[in-house]
Amino acid sequence: MQYGYFDDDAREYVITRPDTPYPWINYLGSEEFFGLFSNTSGGYCFYRDARMLRLTRYRYNNVPADAGGRYFYLRDNSGGNADVWTPSWMPMKSKLDRYECRHGMGYSRISSSRNGLAFSQVSFVPLGDNCEIHKITLTNESGAEKNVDMFSFVEFCLWNANDDMTNFQRNFSIGEVEIEILSADSRHPTGAARIYHKTEYRERRNHYAVWAVNAPVSGFDTDRQSFLGLYNGFDSPQAVFKGEASNSVASGWAPVGSHHIKVKLAPNESKTFVFVFGYCENPQDQKWEKQVSGGNHGVINKTPANKLLDKYNTAEAADKALAELNAYWKNLLGKFTVDASASSRPDDIKMARMAGVWNQYQCMVTFNMSRSASYFESGIGRGMGFRDSNQDLLGFVHLVPQRARSRILDIAATQFPDGSAYHQYQPLTKRGNNEVGTGFNDDPLWLICGVAAYIKETGDYSILDEKVPFDNDEKLADTLFIHLKRSFDFIVTHKGPHGLPLIGRADWNDCLNLNCFSATPGESFQTTANFESGVAESVLIAAIFAFTGPDYIEICKRTNRADEASYAQKEISKMIDAINQHGWDGDWFVRAYDAYGKKIGSKECDDGKIFIESNGFAVMAGIGVDDGRAVKALDSVKEHLDTKYGIVLLQPAYKDYHLELGEVSSYPPGYKENAGIFCHNNPWVTIGETVLGRGTRAFETYAKICPAYREDDSDLRRMEPYVYAQMVAGKDAPRHGEAKNSWLTGTAAWTFVSISQYILGVRPVFDGLLIDPCVPKDMKGFTVTRHFRGADYHITVDNSAGAEKGVKSVTVDGKPHEGVIPAFNDGKVHNVLVKM
Numbered sequence: 001m002q003y004g005y006f007d008d009d010a011r012e013y014v015i016t017r018p019d020t021p022y023p024w025i026n027y028l029g030s031e032e033f034f035g036l037f038s039n040t041s042g043g044y045c046f047y048r049d050a051r052m053l054r055l056t057r058y059r060y061n062n063v064p065a066d067a068g069g070r071y072f073y074l075r076d077n078s079g080g081n082a083d084v085w086t087p088s089w090m091p092m093k094s095k096l097d098r099y100e101c102r103h104g105m106g107y108s109r110i111s112s113s114r115n116g117l118a119f120s121q122v123s124f125v126p127l128g129d130n131c132e133i134h135k136i137t138l139t140n141e142s143g144a145e146k147n148v149d150m151f152s153f154v155e156f157c158l159w160n161a162n163d164d165m166t167n168f169q170r171n172f173s174i175g176e177v178e179i180e181i182l183s184a185d186s187r188h189p190t191g192a193a194r195i196y197h198k199t200e201y202r203e204r205r206n207h208y209a210v211w212a213v214n215a216p217v218s219g220f221d222t223d224r225q226s227f228l229g230l231y232n233g234f235d236s237p238q239a240v241f242k243g244e245a246s247n248s249v250a251s252g253w254a255p256v257g258s259h260h261i262k263v264k265l266a267p268n269e270s271k272t273f274v275f276v277f278g279y280c281e282n283p284q285d286q287k288w289e290k291q292v293s294g295g296n297h298g299v300i301n302k303t304p305a306n307k308l309l310d311k312y313n314t315a316e317a318a319d320k321a322l323a324e325l326n327a328y329w330k331n332l333l334g335k336f337t338v339d340a341s342a343s344s345r346p347d348d349i350k351m352a353r354m355a356g357v358w359n360q361y362q363c364m365v366t367f368n369m370s371r372s373a374s375y376f377e378s379g380i381g382r383g384m385g386f387r388d389s390n391q392d393l394l395g396f397v398h399l400v401p402q403r404a405r406s407r408i409l410d411i412a413a414t415q416f417p418d419g420s421a422y423h424q425y426q427p428l429t430k431r432g433n434n435e436v437g438t439g440f441n442d443d444p445l446w447l448i449c450g451v452a453a454y455i456k457e458t459g460d461y462s463i464l465d466e467k468v469p470f471d472n473d474e475k476l477a478d479t480l481f482i483h484l485k486r487s488f489d490f491i492v493t494h495k496g497p498h499g500l501p502l503i504g505r506a507d508w509n510d511c512l513n514l515n516c517f518s519a520t521p522g523e524s525f526q527t528t529a530n531f532e533s534g535v536a537e538s539v540l541i542a543a544i545f546a547f548t549g550p551d552y553i554e555i556c557k558r559t560n561r562a563d564e565a566s567y568a569q570k571e572i573s574k575m576i577d578a579i580n581q582h583g584w585d586g587d588w589f590v591r592a593y594d595a596y597g598k599k600i601g602s603k604e605c606d607d608g609k610i611f612i613e614s615n616g617f618a619v620m621a622g623i624g625v626d627d628g629r630a631v632k633a634l635d636s637v638k639e640h641l642d643t644k645y646g647i648v649l650l651q652p653a654y655k656d657y658h659l660e661l662g663e664v665s666s667y668p669p670g671y672k673e674n675a676g677i678f679c680h681n682n683p684w685v686t687i688g689e690t691v692l693g694r695g696t697r698a699f700e701t702y703a704k705i706c707p708a709y710r711e712d713d714s715d716l717r718r719m720e721p722y723v724y725a726q727m728v729a730g731k732d733a734p735r736h737g738e739a740k741n742s743w744l745t746g747t748a749a750w751t752f753v754s755i756s757q758y759i760l761g762v763r764p765v766f767d768g769l770l771i772d773p774c775v776p777k778d779m780k781g782f783t784v785t786r787h788f789r790g791a792d793y794h795i796t797v798d799n800s801a802g803a804e805k806g807v808k809s810v811t812v813d814g815k816p817h818e819g820v821i822p823a824f825n826d827g828k829v830h831n832v833l834v835k836m
């Protein structure tokens, strides 16, 4: 069953009932200020770092689900008994006569009505400012005058999200606010009420948050207990039921922000209010407007808040900011568009809306968030991942190459001089995260992969000359090229008995912990090494080396490093030999060797006989393409790992915990890395299939995990139909087909690479654009527009011949053309016609 539909023209997903099978969320903000926003106005916001600068509170894993948000309560006093409800459905689960939520590009819109009172909320983060705007419109659709009380509500978080939910002995004594009621004047034509959250401002912080409305209020609350009542939930705030705020001033306990506004509406009358939740910083020496020593009477310097709030104090100003945001996204998504109307397969519209809009949108979100803040990632546990962020770049770099460039430099700065890397870093400090440390031996290679993607997109080799610290230490800085060399050399110098790369703590599969041997409950599988074997090896790392190595060689050649290029070529050949000798199991590629030198992912094993990752990557790297092993490997993947909902990670699932394998065997069969459909690696098989020229099968593997293809199956899948999820339960799990962990997954970048570069086949390479589609026979044609290095390419592919792969002829601007299409860089549109 469906809970909504795609509105392709508006680039919105329209949710038509509030009780979705899980909160279906959107992300507001794409620069420094971010909000998570559910279809019932749940969620929270933060500035830059979801752990260190959390601005509003959210309660993960709570009952009921999705607790905490920007809530608006309405109390309709007309007709005798007061009627109280929440127009976003939650938190009161109010019965609504009409409900709709539209998630769009960086904004969401909720509209609903009850008893002739219509409500509309549009929420977004404007470009260039650190705030959320919530524009609220109330419309009286009944025939009689209405007297309505509206109450806003947010709950402030005491900045560090981890302390906020643990250190109550302190927290309950430190909360502080300021309240400012401004009457109408030239700066605030409709008056204003602003609630400032300034906990810890008196000491070491120079930032505060503010929750404001551009209207006169008849009261406010800033103390949670005064607003809700100690024993009430968000669904029964006593102030609203009483119809009166208590003008509470928080002192310790739990500071909140609530405005009480009285709204009188004639029949058909509408009134609009602009609520802004902002984050402001002051220079250290200008923190105070007025400081009174020896008490908490300091008045904060509101200059930055005034500037921000005065800018957005009218509905027109909010509309203008939203229009700018829309234009921004229209331009971004204009860089790659797909039109499948010529394909002759009606379902290809699902591919087109994902590849053209939602998949790219998700790539922006994963670029911004890495794996930090979603409805499954609490924003506390993880920072930016070295491996993850480099892969996220692959799907993002065409959108804003400049940002990809600076991200690469940030990531590289957390690399160690020997080429290994901090596995994660905190976005606020940009420093490596000591708690997780290093030792994930695939990490170095992803830097080569990310940098190569950046250069192929932009042609900008100057990035290689940038001086970048090692271990965040300026004294250790060297060029980015040297970082790449250290990455490459790290693999070369860390090999095991079979000449394959040592796995370290884990490779891409975080849960293949071959040196961990943990028997202690609660011990981290990823950071514990009870058995430094120096033996356990990864065939996957070897295959990644074989896949990204050629890019390293090209980079060397193009920057006059011929010696390094031939050294690299020798090392890659050696690695491929090692894979051929020790990484082939007869019908598929082996996955790894454990600490005793025993195979993993082999017929010799009881469980875990075959894994997806090494097979996908080896074929992507072209290994075994000449001698039929590549075909065999992917046929085996299909035979043993394929399901209706995608390809599972391994088979047979581990039934017991294996000390020598670690976390992978800790999950119940069918979940996560233990034979779940771990979507991130499915596109490696898709790309592998295109290497083999099997377009029908490639597309099949693409479509199976593509959320838009499962829209009418939302009761089972549960996650948003417009975004990929990290995992879908495998065939061994009781709820095969159920997805979890939507949004923050490498699936976004890799599926975008697989569909845009390998299936539709528009691939940036060092010399320009390579057009090499690999599609199902019955896909008769399609059009892609691609902005690339300063020109626009309008590419029409004609597959009336019914081929799966192989380009017969190409014309560029009417003239026959062979090979890679050059980067014209002339600001013009070029028409490319491709016949398969």
Ligand code: GLC
Pocket: 371, 385, 387, 388, 507, 508, 509, 510, 511, 673, 680, 726, 745, 746
């Ligand atoms: C998670 C991690 C990613 C890892 C994957 C497989 O998605 O973020 O780094 O590769 O799991 O374990």
Ligand code: GLC
Pocket: 510, 511, 526, 663, 672, 673
């Ligand atoms: C867990 C997850 C895995 C993730 C890892 C990193 O092991 O199962 O997906 O990559 O944590 O923290």
